[in-house]
Amino acid sequence: MFCFQCQQTAHNTGCEGSAGVCGKKADTANYQDDLVSALIGLARAVRKKGATEKSDELMLKGLFTTITNVNFYNDTICALIDEVNKEKEAIAPQTDNYDVQTIWDDDEDIRSLKSLILFGLKGMAAYAYHSYALEYTDPEVQAFFYEGMEALGEEHTADELLSLVLKTGDVNYKCMAMLDRANTETYGTPVPTTVPLTIEKGPFIVVSGHDLHDLKLLLEQTKDKGINIYTHSEMLPAHGYPKLKAYPHLKGNFGTAWQSQQFEFHNIPAPILFTTNCLMPVRQSYSDRVFTTSIVSYPEMVHIGEDKDFTPVIEKAIACKGYDREKPLKGINGGSTVTTGFGHGAVLENAGKIVDLVKKGKIRHFFLIGGCDGAAPGRSYYTEFAKKTPMDTIILTLACGKYRLNDLDLGEIEGLPRILDMGQCNDAYSAITVALALAEAFECDVNELPLSMVLSWYEQKAVCILLTLLHLGIKNILLGPTLPAFISPNVLDILVKNYNIMPTSTPDEDLEKLLGPA
Ligand code: FSO
Ligand code: SF4
Structure with a gap:
């Protein structure tokens, strides 16, 4: 087996041998690779002859199945491989699959860029699948799964792959917008x-x-x-x-x-x-x-x-x-309640008040402390960071990383709680919507807002969200607790040069970096 798709990958290089750190056994990892290889075959068939309802569903299910901590059962993975192969044959007989191992063995920059695309597509498949369950689909989003997967099985230059990496972020933005619509139109706009x-x-x-x-x-x-x-x-x-x-x-x-x-x-x-x-x-x-x-x-x-x-x-x-x-029961900081429901609907309802508080100097800065939790000891950084944020700052949270801090009582600013939970990881869409609305209100670029993103990542949904933020040109993101093993030094150079992505260091140093000396 070889797998380096998540943050806890062994030695921050890759899981090999008989099992991964997540407990995925070698045979399961190999079947998951076979499934990805078959999905590239399916994408090739669809790009030749067109998609079917079945191929659309299989592409989403197949990619979602291979996300970290989703499926540990060889029987269901093998059954899915059979279904994918059958559908591929029905669409375009004798289309070859592609051995995904070729990517793992490739030049490290090509491997890095193709991994960003593949892992981004896996994350996006999860969001598209949740939308699909509520009967929301988007032909542009669906078509890109085939385009991206087909490209993984072809030779491309680093520049071509880099533009596909950003396109993955672009399409994922549309996918998250679709899921936001699906959730709010089905269940109503979240309320605090x-x-x-x-x-x-x-x-x-x-x-x-x-x-x-x-x-x-x-x-x-x-x-x-x-x-x-x-x-x-x-x-x-x-x-x-x-x-x-x-x-x-x-x-x-x-x-x-x-x-x-x-x-x-x-x-x-x-x-x-x-x-x-x-x-x-x-x-x-x-x-x-x-x-x-x-x-x-x-x-x-x-x-x-x-x-x-x-x-x-x-x-x-x-x-x-x-x-x-x-x-x-209690939260990790001893609190007995937590809050949620501050999606873009609830936050933007208070947009006038928020803009006013910023103008009056009552709110100095916003931090988006978003992303996934995990077992790495360095993740206590996020709790410490939140505790050390000055009283005139607001913290937006999303995804499961919030459990590091969501039971803290950090007080309010003129009735507005200092911790506002926007929702699940896909509700990064809410954070982006709020950021863009604030940029409009202040007539500035989103990078000029008093807003910093302090992100934690774990699995592949975080990858597609990061690609969306890059596609939108968002700079100065702090990323932790470690940088992805699949980002090669040259690819990291590009991300640093173009977007000034920074690894997290200590809460004190990072706060100084973002706010200036205390
Ligand atoms: Fe967490 Fe797991 Fe939502 Fe992830 S529960 S780690 S990014 O699946 O998707 O935040
Ligand atoms: Fe290792 Fe993560 Fe892959 Fe599991 S999903 S095998 S922990 S890299």
């Missing part, structure tokens, strides 16, 4: 919401991952059954959506970010439903309580199929009974 971390007594179900559609179906099926529903990790922003919030049994949030699940789920008296990543290798103390659905699967765990009949999860919740008394 305080979410308890306490678990009430009685049967409950924990829902993890990003798929709001799956959550909604489960809420419907558990209505009036005496079962409470708690979000976990990236599902937390669901509480802000009016049409999900309306379910009285959507009670609160369980636990913190994904990398703490093996500890937090230990002996939990309830089932956990994984709708997407991040699933970690399942420990025995809760293995009879893990259920998967959609693209997620794991050997021996019960999988809820396309009929979305959650009866096995509901029966398990009743059998587990939940806690026999209220369980007051």
Whole structure:
């Protein structure tokens, strides 16, 4: 096996040998590579003869399957490879697949640029798949999957690949806009919401991952059954959506970010439903309580199929009974509630007030502390950074990295909380929308705003978001906790020269860099 697609890759060079740091075994990694090779074949067939509804679905499912912490089950991966090959043959017989190993063995700059495209496409596939589940599609977004995948199997110069890297960011921006539309038109515009971390007594179900559609179906099926529903990790922003919030049994949030699940789920008296990543290798103390659905699967765990009949999860919740008394859980800084729901709708409703506070000098700076959490010890940087931000600054958060700081009480500025959670990782779209609106209000370039992006990355969705920010010309991004192993020194040079991307250092140094001496 060879895999270096995520932040925790071994020695920050690549996972090799019998298993990756995420627990993905060598055979699974090799099947995932076979799946990507087959998807390049499918892209070639489609580019010759045109797409089908089936090829569109398979491209999204296939790429999503290979994202970190989504699928650990060889049987489902192999079944998908067969389906992809069959569809390719039906579209354009005798189209060859492409061995993705060729990319791993290529010149390091070509490998780096092709990795940026492939990993960006994987992340974008997740967003396109969530939109697709809500029946939102965009032909331009879909067509680019085929264009990008076909290009991976061809020889291109570094310049040609670099322009495809930026095009991936451009198309991902449209994809995130589509998902934003899908979510807000289906579930309403998110509203600021305080979410308890306490678990009430009685049967409950924990829902993890990003798929709001799956959550909604489960809420419907558990209505009036005496079962409470708690979000976990990236599902937390669901509480802000009016049409999900309306379910009285959507009670609160369980636990913190994904990398703490093996500890937090230990002996939990309830089932956990994984709708997407991040699933970690399942420990025995809760293995009879893990259920998967959609693209997620794991050997021996019960999988809820396309009929979305959650009866096995509901029966398990009743059998587990939940806690026999209220369980007051806490965030990592000891807080007992967190807030969410400050998407672009809610923030821009206050745009006039925000602009005014900036003009009066009451708000000096905005920090977007966004991105994914992970196990790396250096990630406490983000908690420290947030604690050290001056009182006249606002922190915008998104994705699961927020659990490092979202239970902190950092106060308010004239009634505006200093921490505003914009949502899941795809809600980077909200942050961009707000930034562009502020740039318009202040009649300046977005890079001249008093706004800094302090990002944390973990898996491939973060890659497509980063490419979108670069495509939009956003400069001076601080990126941590480590730089991606798949960025070669020459490619890094380009990113530094054109965008002044910087690795995070210490909170004090970085704050000084961004705000000037204290
Ligand atoms: Fe986190 Fe996992 Fe949302 Fe990622 S739960 S790490 S970037 O899947 O997608 O933020
Ligand atoms: Fe290693 Fe990350 Fe790949 Fe898992 S997904 S094998 S941890 S690089």
